[in-house]
Amino acid sequence: xxxxxxxxxxxxxxxxxxxxxxxxxxxxxxxxxxxxxxxxxxxxxxxxxxxxxxxxxxxxxxxxxxxxxxxxxxxxxxxxxxxxxxxxxxxxxxxxxxxxxxxxxxxxxxxxxxxxxxxxxxxxxxxxxxxxxxxxxxxxxxxxxxxxxxxxxxxxxxxxxxxxxxxxxxxxxxxxxxxxxxxxxxxxxxxxxxxxxxxxxxxxxxxxxxxxxxxxxxxxxxxxxxxxxxxxxxxxxxxxxxxxxxxxxxxxxxxxxxxxxxxxxxxxxxxxxxxxxxxxxxxxxxxxxxxxxxxxxxxxxxxxxxxxxxxxxxxxxxxxxxxxxxxxxxxxxxxxxxxxxxxxxxxxxxxxxxxxxxxxxxxxxxxxxxxxx
Amino acid sequence: xxxxxxxxxxxxxxxxxxxxxxxxxxxxxxxxxxxxxxxxxxxxxxxxxxxxxxxxxxxxxxxxxxxxxxxxxxxxxxxxxxxxxxxxxxxxxxxxxxxxxxxxxxxxxxxxxxxxxxxxxxxxxxxxxxxxxxxxxxxxxxxxxxxxxxxxxxxxxxxxxxxxxxxxxxxxxxxxxxxxxxxxxxxxxxxxxxxxxxxxxxxxxxxxxxxxxxxxxxxxxxxxxxxxxxxxxxxxxxxxxxxxxxxxxxxxxxxxxxxxxxxxxxxxxxxxxxxxxxxxxxxxxxxxxxxxxxxxxxxx
Amino acid sequence: xxxxxxxxxxxxxxxxxxxxxxxxxxxxxxxxxxxxxxxxxxxxxxxxxxxxxxxxxxxxxxxxxxxxxxxxxxxxxxxxxxxxxxxxxxxxxxxxxxxxxxxxxxxxxxxxxxxxxxxxxxxxxxxxxxxxxxxxxxxxxxxxxxxxxxxxxxxxxxxxxxxxxxxxxxxxxxxxxxxxxxxxxxxxxxxxxxxxxxxxxxxxxxxxxxxxxxxxxxxxxxxxxxxxxxxxxxxxxxxxxxxxxxxxxxxxxxxxxxxxxxxxxxxxxxxxxxxxxxxxxxxxxxxxxxxxxxxxxxxx
Numbered sequence: 001x002x003x004x005x006x007x008x009x010x011x012x013x014x015x016x017x018x019x020x021x022x023x024x025x026x027x028x029x030x031x032x033x034x035x036x037x038x039x040x041x042x043x044x045x046x047x048x049x050x051x052x053x054x055x056x057x058x059x060x061x062x063x064x065x066x067x068x069x070x071x072x073x074x075x076x077x078x079x080x081x082x083x084x085x086x087x088x089x090x091x092x093x094x095x096x097x098x099x100x101x102x103x104x105x106x107x108x109x110x111x112x113x114x115x116x117x118x119x120x121x122x123x124x125x126x127x128x129x130x131x132x133x134x135x136x137x138x139x140x141x142x143x144x145x146x147x148x149x150x151x152x153x154x155x156x157x158x159x160x161x162x163x164x165x166x167x168x169x170x171x172x173x174x175x176x177x178x179x180x181x182x183x184x185x186x187x188x189x190x191x192x193x194x195x196x197x198x199x200x201x202x203x204x205x206x207x208x209x210x211x212x213x214x215x216x217x218x219x220x221x222x223x224x225x226x227x228x229x230x231x232x233x234x235x236x237x238x239x240x241x242x243x244x245x246x247x248x249x250x251x252x253x254x255x256x257x258x259x260x261x262x263x264x265x266x267x268x269x270x271x272x273x274x275x276x277x278x279x280x281x282x283x284x285x286x287x288x289x290x291x292x293x294x295x296x297x298x299x300x301x302x303x304x305x306x307x308x309x310x311x312x313x314x315x316x317x318x319x320x321x322x323x324x325x326x327x328x329x330x331x332x333x334x335x336x337x338x339x340x341x342x343x344x345x346x347x348x349x350x351x352x353x354x355x356x357x358x359x360x361x362x363x364x365x366x367x368x369x370x371x372x373x
Numbered sequence: 374x375x376x377x378x379x380x381x382x383x384x385x386x387x388x389x390x391x392x393x394x395x396x397x398x399x400x401x402x403x404x405x406x407x408x409x410x411x412x413x414x415x416x417x418x419x420x421x422x423x424x425x426x427x428x429x430x431x432x433x434x435x436x437x438x439x440x441x442x443x444x445x446x447x448x449x450x451x452x453x454x455x456x457x458x459x460x461x462x463x464x465x466x467x468x469x470x471x472x473x474x475x476x477x478x479x480x481x482x483x484x485x486x487x488x489x490x491x492x493x494x495x496x497x498x499x500x501x502x503x504x505x506x507x508x509x510x511x512x513x514x515x516x517x518x519x520x521x522x523x524x525x526x527x528x529x530x531x532x533x534x535x536x537x538x539x540x541x542x543x544x545x546x547x548x549x550x551x552x553x554x555x556x557x558x559x560x561x562x563x564x565x566x567x568x569x570x571x572x573x574x575x576x577x578x579x580x581x582x583x584x585x586x587x588x589x590x591x592x593x594x595x596x597x598x599x600x601x602x603x604x605x606x607x608x609x610x611x612x613x614x615x616x617x618x619x620x621x622x623x624x625x626x627x628x629x630x631x632x633x634x635x636x637x638x639x640x641x642x643x644x645x646x647x648x649x650x651x652x653x654x655x656x657x658x659x660x661x662x663x664x665x666x667x668x669x670x671x672x673x
Numbered sequence: 674x675x676x677x678x679x680x681x682x683x684x685x686x687x688x689x690x691x692x693x694x695x696x697x698x699x700x701x702x703x704x705x706x707x708x709x710x711x712x713x714x715x716x717x718x719x720x721x722x723x724x725x726x727x728x729x730x731x732x733x734x735x736x737x738x739x740x741x742x743x744x745x746x747x748x749x750x751x752x753x754x755x756x757x758x759x760x761x762x763x764x765x766x767x768x769x770x771x772x773x774x775x776x777x778x779x780x781x782x783x784x785x786x787x788x789x790x791x792x793x794x795x796x797x798x799x800x801x802x803x804x805x806x807x808x809x810x811x812x813x814x815x816x817x818x819x820x821x822x823x824x825x826x827x828x829x830x831x832x833x834x835x836x837x838x839x840x841x842x843x844x845x846x847x848x849x850x851x852x853x854x855x856x857x858x859x860x861x862x863x864x865x866x867x868x869x870x871x872x873x874x875x876x877x878x879x880x881x882x883x884x885x886x887x888x889x890x891x892x893x894x895x896x897x898x899x900x901x902x903x904x905x906x907x908x909x910x911x912x913x914x915x916x917x918x919x920x921x922x923x924x925x926x927x928x929x930x931x932x933x934x935x936x937x938x939x940x941x942x943x944x945x946x947x948x949x950x951x952x953x954x955x956x957x958x959x960x961x962x963x964x965x966x967x968x969x970x971x972x973x
Binding site: 059080081094095096097161 | 860862863865866867868869870871872876880881884885887
Binding site: 382383384385386388389391392393395396398399400401402403404406407410461464465468469471472475479480481482483484485486487488489490491492493494496497498500501507508509510511514544547549552553556576601605607608611615616627630631634635642645646649650652653656 | 703704707708710711714715717718719721722724725728737739740741742783784785787788790791792795796797798799800803806807810813814816817818819820821822823824825840841843844846849874899902903905906909910920921924925928929937940941944947948951952954955956959962963966967
């Protein structure tokens, strides 16, 4: 099922005496979610991503705009008529019911012709449980399950009615780090098997990047960028998106362009063809640095962190917006031995990888340039 | 969430309707009505007429010797039972908290008076304390055995009647106080005791400086509810002295209200209302004073 | 799970530490005093019960023949129980009380469940204002409204009927408040999950909220049952026909007019009979009752 949002706006009345105005949680959002895709809604907390999910589910009604499921306008339909499945951040399992009763619950709500016979219900519940691999736990109570298992039950309950759209609100945030990676693979697998259009909300960019077909980056109710994860990472539209995606985060410098050359401090670090003279922010991905004794960017070494296959060189530069410049260099680069033994404060020089460098307008923070591949 | 509509409003009120009906008919309306009654002079319940409006009912009640006796009895009862019962309950709770074996059993035993019928057990107290032609009763036998003089606690001198009433009242209110105090004591984090132990604090000092301050909100709660409960004493008095409390000189304010309303001396809802409002004013004032005092103590 | 187990272990250990007597093996003086105090109070609590059972087993002639009451009996008899059920309509009183308790409790539960649901879950205009009104009613003592209720019920010709007995006893703002608080603790997400699945409000209430809030409902039920079983004042005002007496009124009636006045053993048999149901209920649901009372009960 294709999901389309048109000019979707949601305003909440202000709370309290001081704040009488309205709060715009979602501002004229346009989005097309292709049938059968897995979409991650991504942004810092309070950016309106959960509101979008609640609008799609029908738990909230939009102030303006429309929501289409395929050809059908569902804007005014109540949640139960939309054919959606919803998984809550804390799972919202009914604590007094067993796993089986929880999964059966949505089916038992059906009335008239839509209501399956008892055997069919049990069969469907069994299928849903198998799909998420909890069919051995059917008679347990939620309190007897681990967080990961509860999550699976919640997904099974959302899937048992064969929804057209599956919505997941921060599905991984209550799990520990190891389970999180395992469960996100699981979500990907379930989505692939069922081919249900799935939208999930997260504030964790890594989570969104790793499993989504499409990510939507939001900020203060406004969509910043939509695209395939790698695409958005490789060419962020603005400074916010560049900073939000990637771990470790992008390094930002104050720089300027003179005569089609990019300067950081006094050093011309890269050619910047086609950019007129201006003050800019320079974003450099951590992997965009190469240790090079003749490199143009000079920094003062702080420390070196060796973490398995990666070596992080942490240094300082006067033009850096962040406190330190963090660069990741391959362990094989050979220079590390010298660096590791080097004293704090000695000079390190870097060359920059052009396609890992982005220039942003100082005022609008929009991207104005990206280095050639 | 925000799908508010006329429909939604109506549903809410519909769910609330039974509660509103009961509350309106049996609480809100009577509350207004009792004030009206208390100011209607010479109300006649048969013809439902009255002469005029004014403070006469209050003046009458406040001059009625039966009412004054009831006020005296009630205040005496409150003054004796609230501090005594709270103090004994504290002692027992601390004792209960400090023992291991038998604790659960004793808790069960101590709670029994709560689930018994006040009227029924009051009869047992009556026969224990009563002195009749056939028998002096068990309590009097004990007194004479110890060399005292026997006295009829139920039909005898005022002080005797008052003391058995106080005793019975304490017996009745104890379970609640012990229950609240033991759970308050149990809720003090043992970490504090361990810390005090490490510092070599004596048991008594630990109790005074750690335990007592930590459970003091509950003690204040018990004092306040104790005051309110004792001011409303009635059925335990009836249990001991029968329904004709004025004759026994043991009436309480609540008893006076009911006597004015119903029974042989009844039929005067206006006087009853005035007395009830005076009672409410007393309880309200004392509760406020209590709250102020405890609030002051808390802030210090 | 492992964490929980660990926590449990730590708690058990600290509990053991707390209850371990100081100076193992040596019986300290403090310990003796503690047990003596607790023992004395246990005796004070239990003795009236013992006395009422003992007296109820003594024959009429044996009882009256003892100028010095005996602390035991060698010839127990059940004739007093037979007398209690035949000479006065004790069975009738018990049945009335049972009916009154069941109906009142059931009605109250129905009323407060719907009202608490409306306050906790539904959104409608005026909700907060009405809730404040309800809350303010918690401070109103029963004595203030009982006067008008007496007149209302009399005017409605409901004296000596079950409707007159039950209806004013249904309102219970405090229990409504307890339940509403409990309902509000149920996460909103459960409601939204149920909405997405197409659950109606009513179905959600019965399938999700009520099962989850069951402990509170049990608590409220127990408290109300105790309250009903022991209620005295209102039934006394509203009934003068023996056929509608509850046990409290019955026992008072027995005291003043029944059994030819001085048949104490039969009276005690009646007292035992009416005390037993609540005591059994308490012993069966000890923890529930005590938890419920500590959460929201005061006597009277």
